Amino acid sequence: xxxxxxxxxxxxxxxxxxxxxxxxxxxxxxxxxxxxxxxxxxxxxxxxxxxxxxxxxxxxxxxxxxxxxxxxxxxxxxxxxxxxxxxxxxxxxxxxxxxxxxxxxxxxxxxxxxxxxxxxxxxxxxxxxxxxxxxxxxxxxxxxxxxxxxxxxxxxxxxxxxxxxxxxxxxxxxxxxxxxxxxxxxxxxxxxxxxxxxxxxxxxxxxxxxxxxxxxxxxxxxxxxxxxxxxxxxxxxxxxxxxxxxxxxxxxxxxxxxxxxxxxxxxxxxxxxxxxxxxxxxxxxxxxxxxxxxxxxxxxxxxxxxxxxxxxxxxxxxx
Amino acid sequence: xxxxxxxxxxxxxxxxxxxxxxxxxxxxxxxxxxxxxxxxxxxxxxxxxxxxxxxxxxxxxxxxxxxxxxxxxxxxxxxxxxxxxxxxxxxxxxxxxxxxxxxxxxxxxxxxxxxxxxxxxxxxxxxxxxxxxxxxxxxxxxxxxxxxxxxxxxxxxxxxxxxxxxxxxxxxxxxxxxxxxxxxxxxxxxxxxxxxxxxxxxxxxxxxxxxxxxxxxxxxxxxxxxxxxxxxxxxxxxxxxxxxxxxxxxxxxxxxxxxxxxxxxxxxxxxxxxxxxxxxxxxxxxxxxxxxxxxxxxxxxxxxxxxxxxxxxxxxxxx
Numbered sequence: 001x002x003x004x005x006x007x008x009x010x011x012x013x014x015x016x017x018x019x020x021x022x023x024x025x026x027x028x029x030x031x032x033x034x035x036x037x038x039x040x041x042x043x044x045x046x047x048x049x050x051x052x053x054x055x056x057x058x059x060x061x062x063x064x065x066x067x068x069x070x071x072x073x074x075x076x077x078x079x080x081x082x083x084x085x086x087x088x089x090x091x092x093x094x095x096x097x098x099x100x101x102x103x104x105x106x107x108x109x110x111x112x113x114x115x116x117x118x119x120x121x122x123x124x125x126x127x128x129x130x131x132x133x134x135x136x137x138x139x140x141x142x143x144x145x146x147x148x149x150x151x152x153x154x155x156x157x158x159x160x161x162x163x164x165x166x167x168x169x170x171x172x173x174x175x176x177x178x179x180x181x182x183x184x185x186x187x188x189x190x191x192x193x194x195x196x197x198x199x200x201x202x203x204x205x206x207x208x209x210x211x212x213x214x215x216x217x218x219x220x221x222x223x224x225x226x227x228x229x230x231x232x233x234x235x236x237x238x239x240x241x242x243x244x245x246x247x248x249x250x251x252x253x254x255x256x257x258x259x260x261x262x263x264x265x266x267x268x269x270x271x272x273x274x275x276x277x278x279x280x281x282x283x284x285x286x287x288x289x290x291x292x293x294x295x296x297x298x299x300x301x302x303x304x305x306x307x308x309x310x311x312x313x314x315x316x317x318x319x
Numbered sequence: 320x321x322x323x324x325x326x327x328x329x330x331x332x333x334x335x336x337x338x339x340x341x342x343x344x345x346x347x348x349x350x351x352x353x354x355x356x357x358x359x360x361x362x363x364x365x366x367x368x369x370x371x372x373x374x375x376x377x378x379x380x381x382x383x384x385x386x387x388x389x390x391x392x393x394x395x396x397x398x399x400x401x402x403x404x405x406x407x408x409x410x411x412x413x414x415x416x417x418x419x420x421x422x423x424x425x426x427x428x429x430x431x432x433x434x435x436x437x438x439x440x441x442x443x444x445x446x447x448x449x450x451x452x453x454x455x456x457x458x459x460x461x462x463x464x465x466x467x468x469x470x471x472x473x474x475x476x477x478x479x480x481x482x483x484x485x486x487x488x489x490x491x492x493x494x495x496x497x498x499x500x501x502x503x504x505x506x507x508x509x510x511x512x513x514x515x516x517x518x519x520x521x522x523x524x525x526x527x528x529x530x531x532x533x534x535x536x537x538x539x540x541x542x543x544x545x546x547x548x549x550x551x552x553x554x555x556x557x558x559x560x561x562x563x564x565x566x567x568x569x570x571x572x573x574x575x576x577x578x579x580x581x582x583x584x585x586x587x588x589x590x591x592x593x594x595x596x597x598x599x600x601x602x603x604x605x606x607x608x609x610x611x612x613x614x615x616x617x618x619x620x621x622x623x624x625x626x627x628x629x630x631x632x633x634x635x636x637x638x
Contacts, residue, residue: 008430025425025521028359031348040347040359042425047361106344106361111327202344 005037005052005095015094018085019101021045032197035213037097040104047104049080052097057213059091059098064139065212066090066100068132068189075131077124078208080105107200107207118231118243120206121199122250125191125227128209129220129255132189141192141216143275145181148174151278158285163299166281170274173305177271182219182264190223192216195230221261224251225268228317229276229304237303245318262314269317270308277301324356324371324414334413337404338420340364351516354532356416359423366423368399371416376532378410378417383458384531385409385419387451387508394450396443397527399424426519426526437550437562439525440518441569444510444546447528448539448574451508460511460535462594464500467493470597477604482618485600489593492624496590501538501583509542511535514549540580543570544587547636548595548623556622564637571638581633588636589627596620 007027016024022043030038030049037052053059066082070090073081080102082090091100110117141147152174159167191198193214200208224247232243251257257265280298287295311317326346335343341362349357349368356371372378385401389409392400399421401409410419429436460466471493478486510517512533519527543566551562570576576584599617606614630636 006430009427010431012427024427026423026519027427029350030359031350040349042366047366104345108328108331108343108346111325112329200345 004054005097007039007052007095011095015092015099016043018087018092019083020086021048021083021101033211041101048083048101049104050094050099050101052094052099053091053213054097057098061139061213062091062098062100064137065215067137068135068215069102069212071135072128072131075134077128077131078105078206079212080208080210105200105208105210107202109197109200111196113196113231113243115243115246116204117196117199117201119246119250120201120204121194121227121231122224122247123254124199124206124209125194125223126251126254128191129188129223135189138217139215141190141218143192143214143279144216144218144222145178145271148178148271148274148278151282155278155281155285159281162281162284163302166302169302170277173270173309174274176309177267177274180264180267181271182260182267185219185221185261185264186258187217187219189215190218190220192218192223192226194223194227219261219268220255221257221264222268222272224248224257225265225272226275228269229272229301232317233304233307237300237307239304239307239317241316241318243318248314248317248319257314257319262319265314265317265319266308266311269311270305273301273305273308277305323373324416326358326371326414330414334411334418335362337406337411338402339405340367340402340420360420367402367420368423369413369418369420371413371418372410372532373416376417380458380532381410381417381419383456384534386456387454387534388421388531390454391447391450394453396447396450397424397525398447398531399527399529424519424527424529426521428516428519430515432515432550432562434562434565435523436515436518436520438565438569439520439523440513440546440550441543441566441571442573443518443525443528444513444542445570445573447510448507448542454508458535460509460537462511462533462598463535463537463541464497464590467497467590467593467597470601474597474600474604478600481600481603482621485621488621489596492589492628493593495628496586496593499583499586500590501579501586504538504540504580504583505577506536506538508534509537509539511537511542511545513542513546538580538587539574540576540583541587541591543567543576544584544591545594547588548591548620551636552623552626556619556626558623558626558636560635560637562637567633567636567638576633576638581638584633584636584638585627585630588630589624592620592624592627596624 022045026042028040035056036054039050041048041050069079072079083101091098156167198211232240234240280296283295284298341364345361347359354375355373358369360367360369388398391398402420410417475486517530551559553559599615602614603617
């Protein structure tokens with residue numbers, strides 16, 4: 001649920017005067033997204049999404065995020081297309097925050113994941129990786145392996161208040177993951193956060209990918225590992241190998257994994273699990289009481305991490 | 320900000336199968352409204368609003384609320400029109416709650432109230448009162464004068480924790496208001512909650528009235544008193560008599576107040592102030608820590624109540 005910033009009529013009118021998108025018809029806050037404030041903006045030309053970037057998004061990263069979306073949309077990925085101002089800018093200030101207007105995508109994100117969804121996501125992810133080639137900007141993964149140790153250090157003092165023994169378990173897991181972390185695997189532009197609420201479906205087919213605000217330049221197979229974590233576990237914590245098989249097969253139908261990528265999959269999956277575990281744990285330990293957004297349960301990702309540490313090879317994911 | 324209930328794809332699909340409104344295109348939670356869960360529902364025929372009625376709405380009242388909206392829309396009020404199921408029902412269950420689909424209204428509610436808005440609201444309110452005549456159902460005002468004493472009693476023990484002396488001040492004010500409460504004034508269907516976030520404007524004109532879930536059968540002039548409270552005070556607590564004059568004049572251009580209604584205006588305004596003061600105070604004192612919705616400041620309405628108790632007659636509101 002996220003609308004952190006109230007936008008006055010006057011501020012909105014002044015902002016919209018910079019765009020050639022028709023006359024305002026409707027403006028409503030959207031109860032989706034966690035990091036930014038999102039609004040449905042309808043003009044007499046149709047619906048758009050207006051996003052105000054709140055404090056977690058570095059304004060210096062916006063040219064990368066918005067440029068990547070523009071590049072991907074141009075190369076066949078159904079993602080939001082940033083709408084340029086009359087002066088050509090893709091973002092400008094609104095209520096003291098950087099803001100951008102993007103096109104509205106049809107579709108509904110799946111609340112309960114079925115097997116077909118996993119195949120759709122695998123194919124869409126491979127398409128995104130291929131379409132991203134040729135986009136010239138780069139952005140380091142701020143939440144990649146180099147970021148996990150400092151995150152863990154900020155969590156360690158109180159980690160055991162969440163679960164007895166968690167600090168020691170995370171220390172050991174992170175050490176093992178970083179020791180095995182692969183180098184030299186194919187890299188490029190990745191989404192890095194392709195969770196179910198970021199993938200729209202219509203009639204069982206992917207109709208759009210959204211929320212590119214964690215996108216970065218990193219290992220392609222790591223992006224697949226994020227998706228295996230986000231889509232292929234059941235509510236009881238078990239890994240659904242049918243879902244994994246469908247996702248990987250659909251991905252490989254467009255972009256086959258190299259032997260080295262396949263071999264690294266358990267480490268990449270464990271890394272993806274610890275990345276979300278650490279950011280959730282950090283938010284859990286540091287969110288102010290009475291905060292607006294309920295932090296997500298970090299222990300969901302502890303169960304996933306433990307699974308990955310028992311895996312013997314890519315076959316255990318259904319490859 | 321309100322989405323209290325997560326609606327799964329399957330539940331939504333099964334629900335929509337009862338309606339003849341086209342194929343689903345989009346479904347997003349809306350961060351507006353406090354009492355219910357609201358969603359933007361787009362089909363290939365256009366946008367709709369889906370509302371899930373949460374615990375504060377008595378399902379037995381839905382025929383009144385939805386029937387009134389239907390009646391008003393038929394008589395020229397731009398309010399949401401409930402969409403009937405194939406079997407004719409205006410509401411049916413979704414995720415264990417009563418739910419209804421209504422038409423989407425264009426417009427934006429004003430975050431900062433300008434004088435023109437007050438004239439528009441006055442005219443729209445009179446039109447609503449006139450259009451409601453002929454609607455046969457009735458609903459007592461659960462938050463009318465008869466409900467204020469029990470509300471106050473539940474707040475008294477801890478009222479002074481909010482402000483020293485508040486309990487005694489509210490006791491005295493409520494006694495005085497109830498002693499002067501008028502009888503025999505013209506009554507009919509009223510909105511009873513026509514705050515700025517329930518009135519949409521487009522190009523300075525009222526484009527729609529929403530949220531009829533406090534509507535009831537009560538004094539017309541009390542509804543005007545609610546609006547004077549909600550629209551005509553400035554942020555510093557002062558009453559803006561220009562706004563009051565514009566609102567009352569626009570109302571009277573369509574539905575002139577009787578001498579008795581005008582005379583009762585200070586009491587009705589004080590009553591409207593104590594009504595919102597008491598419900599806000601109740602929510603303030605009784606909301607669970609970490610609750611989802613931040614309760615509204617009850618003291619805003621204490622300042623308004625004090626103003627009304629100094630007023631000598633309708634002229635002080637700009638009549």
